[in-house]
Amino acid sequence: MFPETTWSLITRLRKTAEHRSALTDLCCRYWRPVYLYVRSAWAKSDADASDLTQAFFLWLLEGEPLKRYAPERGGFRPYLKVLLRRFVGHQEVALKRLKRGGQARIVPIDDVAAVAPARDADPEALFDRAWVQEVVGQAVERVRRHFTNDGRADAFALYERYDLAGGDDGMTYASLAESTGVPVARVKHELSVVREAVRREIRSDLRQLTTDDRELEEEWRALFG
């Protein structure tokens, strides 16, 4: 069958070291979305939002919410949003427990402060957008490394100019071919190869984060709007 997903690993191994590492992995993937949600929902400063995000994951890790998650009732990401909404009432308690302490940080906090959300942004929309960015951005990065290491940086460069550069609506395969001196047929082929690699990366990533095919397809569709 399918390789074990992060999620099924978590449900299988409650309270073991492996469980903890799988959960940490999951937290890493959702860290930015949660942070942005927390920060915009309660208009917190960066430091407070980071603490609250930390507290949220601790609450998630130790409390009941994860045990109550029933994959057949819906995807994990929507469930996480439900939990976030519910977290509002628990935040102070969670924060206190965090301060009382002893807990190691679950995830390192890097450059989150750089992405302060607008004050009036819808936290759920921010959450979803951050998630798309996380999934797509990381997949593109992996493909980039992959192509660079395999000596196919030129193919990725075409992809970068055509897809990633965005903005230029007027660009066609022909105009890209002309400006790079690569034949049109090759442009099309290389683009399709890189896009397929990105698609595969995203889907294998999503498979890790979902429990079944249905949820996978839902998440895949969710990426596109």
Place this chain on the structure above:
Amino acid sequence: MPSSGDRPPHDSVVGALRGLAEHERQRRDVDLPERYRLGEVIGRGGMAIVHAAHDTQLDRGVAIKIMRDDLSLEGADEARFRREVEATARLRHANVVTVFDAGPDWLVMERVHGESLQERMQREPLAIADAAVLIEHVARGVQAAHDAGIVHRDLKPSNILLDADGTPKVADFGVAHLVGDVTALTQSGMVIGTPRYMAPEQIDTRRCSIGPATDVYALGAILYELLTEQTPHPGDTPLAVFDRIVREEPRPPKSLNDRIATDLQTIVLAALEKDAARRYDDAGALADDLARFRVGEAIVAKPPTPVERLRRTVRKRKGVVAATALGVVALTIALAVLLPKLGESRRTLGLWREVTTLMTQAELDEHRGALERARAGLDRGIAQCRAFLAEDDVADAHYFLGRLLRARGDDAEALAALDRAVERDATLAEARHERGFLLLARYERSLEAVLDRGHARRSAGATPPDVLERRHPAVRVLRRRAIADLSADVRDSNYVREIERRFAAAEVDRLQWRWENAERTHRAILDDDPHYTPSLVALAKLSIDRHDWAGAIGHASAALEQNAGLGEAYLIRARAALESRLRSRTGSIDPDPIRDDLDRAIERLPHNALAYRERGRLRISVADLDGAIADLTNAIERADGDAIAFNARGRAHVEANRPVDAVADFTEAVHISPEFGQAWAQRALVRATQGDTRGAVADARQALEVSPPEAGWNRQMRTLLAMLHAR
């Protein structure tokens, strides 16, 4: 450009997604010319996805609609689609969304930056005057199409887009209805979705043909909703809405909103006349009257005279046999699909028309609780088929007969009819397909008869179906036959709808224990048609298979909301409730609703052994032993070898202090199902009390041998053995 290792900035993610959308399209082989660059998804419907896009040749933004891959059109349909699109593409009107270009499965349109009327309505109600002006403009746009000989046929608020300055633009000419024809039917001929804006003649073709007045009706219905915040014929289910569209006059808008001017009410009601000939001739005439109303001139439409009102009241009482009209829905569309293909066998086609009408009518009767009438209707169809067969022994008529008999709940006769159909024409895939559903039902019943859910309750998990099948090869044979029949290729069928075909494929998945696939397909079917009850019932069964009793109850209840006549759904709901009750050990759930469900199930499925069995088991638990024995006897008579029914009746006999009968029943149970530990254990106990020590010892040993270690009676059996040895 982000350097390696950095997170790419947001717009590169947007670009990557755009590239991926393009890639998906290429993977699917949609032949969109290269001049169009796809952008983000801006809309998603049942039939298509709409992308924002850029026309690089003309350097302008457009919207591109890409049909869903399973709805691509072929042959005559494609030709018709193209003709319509070409005609639509010539339309140039401020109130029509311009079509620039089209291919077999894509359409390039003017990009409208705004919301749909539906979204606008949900946001806040429009002022009365604004609503009238809006519909006046929309009607002008529709008139431009009428002038070009195009009827929209599917006008609704979601098809009317509002530009940034509020100008309405009508979209989807000649597209929606065509795809609608292909997918509009469900199992017995119901149209999908809630047909809120559909004109009576779209439901009952005997009235008159579809034409510009059909669009006038829809415009009237939309205006009615804008003015009153409700549709002219509200109803919770398509069945109810149909019924009202054909039969009932809408409530006068002024009775819902007294600020509406009398003339405006007259205009709306004139557009909503049931008889198309009494409506405005076309959208332009409606627009003209709305314009007259706007500037305060006398309008052309006249309110109905008192005599006319009286005539309508009488007609309403007589009911215009709404059910028959419903049946005609099936005909409208079935005919369009069938006529060209079946030219040579008009007689068979005529019979099929009768059959679909009767089946739809029966479904409606069942929903309303008129079971006798439903049965009488089906019996009439059965008699017609038999009379037909007496003259002309064709496979198709045997097939129709099989469908009617299955709808009637007479599975054995239905199976015989379908066997005869297959015998006469081995290529009649529809007959095998239909037979597959019967075999599936029989398989499920056989599995029930050997599957000891009581056992599963007490052990860690259910006995896997494959293990059960190894012990009961006959069950496996049934399953394989069901799979083979349900896999019959009915893609080109005249009688089987697309949705039924998808349903069968999902059921094959369920039969092969690919539960996730099955669930996904059923959910996809329900996404397309939330009213398709067979999929709701199948989801309920999947929940039962997974021991998700709450889920089963939810799905079964949803099915019953759509059609209160579904005996099978009552049965599933009752069983799930019963299982959760037995499982909870406290047994504190109220037995009355379960009992009600089982009564309804038995009333609707008098041939169904399982319904009797479950009611019998319930009756044991409330100490109604005579009733239980009567039900279980019925169950035993209707099933071929139901070990659980025998075991349950044995228990009832024990409680009623009839040990001899009890031993006889337990003996039957273990004979049918030698691994039935509970039956062995119960027989051991009865025999022990009867002084049959040797028999009791043998039974207790057997019970211990076949039962899983966690079975609840194991300790009891060991104690019994110890006592008997001591004796």
